[in-house]
Amino acid sequence: MSTAAIEITGLKKTYDGGKEALKGVDLTVPAGSVFGLLGPNGAGKSTMINILAGLVVKTAGGVSIWGWDQDRNPRQSRAAIGVMPQELNLDPFFTPRGALEVQAGLYGVPKAQRRSDAILDMVGLSDKAEAYARTLSGGMRRRLLLAKALVHNPQVLVLDEPTAGVDIELRQMLWENVRKLNRERGMTIILTTHYLEEAEEMCDEIAIINHGELVARDSTANLLTQLDAKTMVIEPENDAALPPDNEAITVERRPDGTIAFNYRARETSAEAVLEHVRASGLRIHDVRTEQADLQDVFLSLTRSR
Numbered sequence: 001m002s003t004a005a006i007e008i009t010g011l012k013k014t015y016d017g018g019k020e021a022l023k024g025v026d027l028t029v030p031a032g033s034v035f036g037l038l039g040p041n042g043a044g045k046s047t048m049i050n051i052l053a054g055l056v057v058k059t060a061g062g063v064s065i066w067g068w069d070q071d072r073n074p075r076q077s078r079a080a081i082g083v084m085p086q087e088l089n090l091d092p093f094f095t096p097r098g099a100l101e102v103q104a105g106l107y108g109v110p111k112a113q114r115r116s117d118a119i120l121d122m123v124g125l126s127d128k129a130e131a132y133a134r135t136l137s138g139g140m141r142r143r144l145l146l147a148k149a150l151v152h153n154p155q156v157l158v159l160d161e162p163t164a165g166v167d168i169e170l171r172q173m174l175w176e177n178v179r180k181l182n183r184e185r186g187m188t189i190i191l192t193t194h195y196l197e198e199a200e201e202m203c204d205e206i207a208i209i210n211h212g213e214l215v216a217r218d219s220t221a222n223l224l225t226q227l228d229a230k231t232m233v234i235e236p237e238n239d240a241a242l243p244p245d246n247e248a249i250t251v252e253r254r255p256d257g258t259i260a261f262n263y264r265a266r267e268t269s270a271e272a273v274l275e276h277v278r279a280s281g282l283r284i285h286d287v288r289t290e291q292a293d294l295q296d297v298f299l300s301l302t303r304s305r
């Protein structure tokens with residue numbers, strides 16, 4: 001058994017009408033990780049995920065899931081993955097319990113091994129087990145979609161924008177479940193999200209996709225250090241003139257009256273910045289530093305090229 005949960009090579013998708021949604025993506029997702037797939041709207045995230053789920057047919061390239069090639073072993077590769085789609089596509093005439101039973105049947109889970117009640121309990125839908133899907137709120141439908149993705153106990157769970165537009169309570173429930181499935185069952189988790197702080201908090205590794213191409217793939221920690229831009233923000237005590245830039249530091253006055261000294265943490269020490277401040281006659285009333293976050297990495301990598 002290899003240690004890759006997902007192996008994607010040269011993956012291309014051109015939709016009818018000519019839209020090239022994926023332009024040849026290579027990506028390996030390690031088993032046991034919580035993996036973030038990030039990218040702006042239209043980048044190709046859902047296309048990739050729907051190909052993994054078997055909902056969209058790829059144009060070219062290879063996909064294997066838990067070591068099973070999607071073309072040569074379609075049944076095994078499908079059984080290894082559960083997908084919570086972005087769209088709320090539920091049959092309105094099924095109850096949550098009914099929907100899980102149907103899903104279990106589709107995946108060939110024997111009656112004795114079905115855990116519908118436990119799964120409904122986990123996602124907080126026990127008291128709605130017999131309610132018709134059409135009477136469920138948006139949040140409840142999302143919970144049900146997560147439950148459906150889990151009925152066959154897949155090794156890999158994929159969540160496509162699970163928290164877009166959901167309330168804080170549901171978001172917390174989702175993340176608690178995801179962490180638990182990852183830690184306690186070793187389930188590999190792949191998620192797409194627009195919320196960068198979420199990716200920063202949840203994901204061990206991150207891939208960034210833009211216009212159907214992979215633009216970055218690294219551990220979250222490495223991506224964050226890739227940008228070593230730092231800013232020292234000084235609240236001046238006196239009304240001094242704006243200090244000049246030098247070769248390592250650029251200076252700007254902010255609308256709130258503070259003065260920002262931008263520098264590269266690897267090349268320039270905080271001490272050197274403070275020296276520059278003092279040399280210019282500025283007295284410091286207060287000082288803080290700002291560091292690049294994932295938002296900055298993301299923007300610098302996806303700025304339209």
Ligand code: ADP
Pocket residue numbers: 015016017019020021039040041042043044045046047048
């Ligand atoms: P993301 O999930 O990153 O927002 P998508 O994978 O949904 O991106 O879409 C990628 C590109 O493919 C977009 O330009 C989108 O308009 C296009 N696209 C998605 N689905 C279809 C489809 N069924 N037919 C034609 N074009 C599509």
Ligand code: MG
Pocket residue numbers: 045046047086160161
């Ligand atoms: Mg999408």
